[in-house]
Every structure is written in C-alpha cells, then in structure tokens.
Amino acid sequence: MKSLVKVRGLTIGEGIPKICVPMIGTTDAELLEEAETLAALRVDMAEWRVDLFDHVEDIRQVKTTLKKLREILIDIPILFTFRSAKEGGEREIAAKDYMGLIKGIAETGQVDLVDVELFQRESDVKELIHTAHDNNVGVIVSNHDFEKTPPVEEIVLRLRKAQALGGDIPKIAVMPKDAGDVLKLLHATYEMNDHYADRPIITMAMAGKGVVSRLSGEVFGSAVTFAAVKKVSAPGQIGVAELKHALRVIHNSL
Numbered sequence: 636m637k638s639l640v641k642v643r644g645l646t647i648g649e650g651i652p653k654i655c656v657p658m659i660g661t662t663d664a665e666l667l668e669e670a671e672t673l674a675a676l677r678v679d680m681a682e683w684r685v686d687l688f689d690h691v692e693d694i695r696q697v698k699t700t701l702k703k704l705r706e707i708l709i710d711i712p713i714l715f716t717f718r719s720a721k722e723g724g725e726r727e728i729a730a731k732d733y734m735g736l737i738k739g740i741a742e743t744g745q746v747d748l749v750d751v752e753l754f755q756r757e758s759d760v761k762e763l764i765h766t767a768h769d770n771n772v773g774v775i776v777s778n779h780d781f782e783k784t785p786p787v788e789e790i791v792l793r794l795r796k797a798q799a800l801g802g803d804i805p806k807i808a809v810m811p812k813d814a815g816d817v818l819k820l821l822h823a824t825y826e827m828n829d830h831y832a833d834r835p836i837i838t839m840a841m842a843g844k845g846v847v848s849r850l851s852g853e854v855f856g857s858a859v860t861f862a863a864v865k866k867v868s869a870p871g872q873i874g875v876a877e878l879k880h881a882l883r884v885i886h887n888s889l
Contacts, residue, residue, distance in 0.1 A: 638834045640773055640803050642712040642747040645679055647804065648835035651886045652852035652860045653679040654878055655714060661689045663700055670707040672864055676875060680859070682714040682750075685736075686724040691717070692732070694739050705745045714775065715740050716750035722779040734759055741767040748804075753778040753797050764801045775837065776802030784809040784816035784840065790823035794838075795831050804858070806837035811844045820848055821855050828856025835859070846873060850881045853889065 639648040647653055656678045660666035666688070673681050683704065690696040704713065717736055718724030728736070733755070741749050741763075751763045753776050760776065767774045776797035785793075790807055797805035805827075811817045820840040827836055835858035840848040849860045849872070860882070863872040 637832060640835055642680075642773060643710050645712050648858045650853075651882050652858055654875060654882070655680040655682050655859055655861050656864055656875060657682040657684045657716075657861065658704070659684050659687050661687055663703070666700060667703060667707065669864070670704045674707055674709070674711065676864070678711065678862075678875060680712045680714060680748075681708055682716055682861070683746075684716050684718060684724075686717045686719070686726055691726075691736075692728065694736060697736070697740065698743055698745075701740065701743065701745045712747040713745070714748040714750060715746040718750070718779070719752060722752060722754075722777075723781045730756065730759065734763065737763050738766045741770050741772045744770060746772060748773040748775055750775045750777050750806075751802070752776075753793060753800075757800070760800050768801075773803040774801070775804045775806050776800060777806040777808075777837075779808045781810050781841070784811050784819050787819050787823045787826065790820065790838075791827050791831065794823075794827045794836055798832065798834065798836075804835050804837055805832075806859075808839045808841055809845075810842060811840045814844060816840065817845055817848060820845070821851065824848075824852075824855040824857055832856070849873065849878070850885065853882070853886055 639646050658669040660669050685691050720727045737749050749767050764774045778793050794805040809820055817840045824838040837859045838857045852860055862875045862878040
C-alpha cells in the first residue's frame with residue numbers, strides 16, 4: 636500500500652495527476668500578478684521558482700514576498716524551488732547559502748513543499764529533509780538531466796535513492812533525443828511505480844517529444860505534472876486548460 640502526500644486538502648498519489656504551475660516572475664509585482672492568476676484558475680499547486688527572483692540572495696526579501704504570495708494563494712499548496720544552473724535553473728549559489736535558503740523557508744510555515752536536489756551532498760539532503768519534516772513541510776527530492784535520458788536502470792536507481800533518503804516525492808526530469816528516450820522514461824516510471832515505490836513519484840521527459848509523458852502519468856505512475864499559464868519554466872510544458880482536458884480524457888478511459 637503506497638503512502639499518499641496530503642497538503643492543504645490536496646491528495647497527491649491518487650486519481651488524476653495533480654497540476655503544478657510554476658511562478659517565474661523576477662520581481663514582486665510579476666510574482667503577485669502570477670499568483671492572482673493561479674488563484675483565479677484554482678490550480679492544484681503553485682511552484683515558486685525562486686532562482687529566477689531578483690532578490691533571491693536576500694532571504695528577508697524572499698520571506699516577505701513569500702508572505703504576500705501565501706496571502707493570495709491561501710489554500711493552494713506552494714512548492715518552493717531553487718533550481719541550480721547545473722540542473723537547468725537560472726543561477727548557482729554556494730552550498731551553505733542553498734542550505735540556509737531552503738531551511739529558512741521551511742521554518743516559516745508559509746510553504747507546503749520544498750524541492751531538494753538529489754545531487755547535493757548526501758548529508759545536506761538528509762539535513763534539509765529533517766528540517767522540513769520538523770516543520771511539517773513535505774520534500775520533493777529531484778533530479779533534472781537537461782543533456783540526455785539515462786538508461787532505464789539509472790532512472791530507477793535515482794528515484795530509489797531519492798526515496799531511500801526520505802524524500803516524500805522522488806522526482807526526475809530527462810531530456811529525450813528521440814521517441815525511444817521517451818519510452819525509456821515511461822518504462823522507468825512504470826518499473827519504479829510498480830516494483831519499488833512506496834510513495835508518489837514524479838517523472839517527465841522534457842521538450843516537445845516528451846509531452847506525452849506529461850499527459851500519461853495516471854497510466855504509468857507519475858503523480859504530478861507541470862503546466863504553464865504564460866511563460867514556461869521548462870521545455871515541453873503546455874497550457875493548464877489543455878492539460879486539464881487531456882488528463883480528464885485519459886482518466887475517463889481507464
């Protein structure tokens with residue numbers, strides 16, 4: 636029996652995959668406008684991609700902006716993510732600053748989930764998970780490969796490691812070069828979900844070729860998919876309305 640992840644009334648790991656929409660504004664004004672849009676659309680979950688924020692290195696400013704976002708989104712779960720440049724993000728920061736940022740935000744009680752990159756130092760990953768759980772915050776342990784699609788066995792291995800470290804939701808995103816790579820990702824998703832996962836997982840193949848993986852999570856075992864409202868935060872994201880419709884069509888056919 637797999638565990639479910641419940642945040643602000645949203646249950647991740649059952650039924651139709653939940654839709655998460657990233658907020659990618661660089662300023663307060665842009666972010667608050669995005670939050671208003673997501674609140675009106677009643678999306679399942681909002682992700683703040685804080686690596687794109689102009690003032691990300693000022694944690695007091697980050698906390699101030701987060702408080703404003705929380706007041707708008709109210710009961711919509713917020714995922715807090717600093718995506719490093721090596722995994723497709725906007726910038727790099729020192730490991731100690733990454734630790735301080737994630738820990739400091741987890742301790743505010745204003746977010747529901749934090750993203751922790753799998754390929755940080757293992758002791759750091761464990762410490763961040765421990766801090767988040769101490770503050771009733773869930774953890775997505777993630778890996779993003781913008782260069783390639785690893786072999787099926789390697790994808791499964793990374794997801795299993797994220798699970799073993801204590802992540803509430805293991806996540807991997809890969810870049811396909813062809814349709815065969817998309818099949819690798821889907822095969823690995825099925826393999827992990829059917830044989831190893833005891834909790835929800837998130838997987839996707841990026842870019843246009845990978846769109847099918849963003850739609851078929853309920854079939855293969857991915858519990859969350861990512862969509863865009865205006866600008867995308869990763870290649871291959873499609874619009875919320877289109878994604879909702881496609882997910883519903885597949886769900887009704889199962």
